[in-house]
Amino acid sequence: MPISPQLxxxxxxxxxxSREDLLGAVRARVYGDDPAIGPGAHTAQNEDRPQAEMISHNEEHLADHESALLHEIDxxxxxxxxxxxxxxxxxxxxxAEQRLLATPTVQTCIECQERLEKKQMRATGRPPQI
Incomplete structure (x- = not known):
């Protein structure tokens, strides 16, 4: 049965x-006045190089996460x-409608999600990363 027109x-x-907000954040980080991603974006003249590399790594991780989120939204x-x-x-x-409203990108019902998480826990010994 298709979802209601209101839903x-x-x-x-x-x-x-969500897509517009995420794209805005990405554009600001990449093309803004002080881009956070790019060669040397976190390396100032007297800055601690390992710290700059860590910040760059974190920015790249965030960009990967945002890319995955955009894919889920699309x-x-x-x-x-x-x-x-x-x-x-x-x-x-x-x-369930409440689940769809709470997490619009969700692809599984709660029962299947719980089953998938239990399966991952048994396989890895760790809960799934969100």
Whole structure:
């Protein structure tokens, strides 16, 4: 069963706003007055080089995270447009509306998510990283 028109509109608005906010943050970091990513972005004349490398590494990690988030948002928008939004990719059941509103990029129902997390815990001995 497709999601309601109201839920569709709410989720689309949330996803679109999240995408715009994320792109704005990325643009500011990369193209702003003081870019945080780029060669020598954190190396001043008398700065501690290991600290500068650590900051650069953290910025690159953040950029990777933001890229993955953009991909998740775009994928959710694609599912929304194609009619597949709100259907668990694991079991094919509907995902609860509250879950979709809380995390619009979610792809699994709560039961499947818990099962996936338990499986990962058994395999790695660690909880999943969010």
């Amino acid at each position: 569709h509109a709410d989720v689309e608005r949330k996803l679109t706003q 994928a959710a928008l694609g599912r929304l447009e194609s009619g597949g939004y709100g259907i668990c990719v694991e079991c094919g059941r509907e995902i």
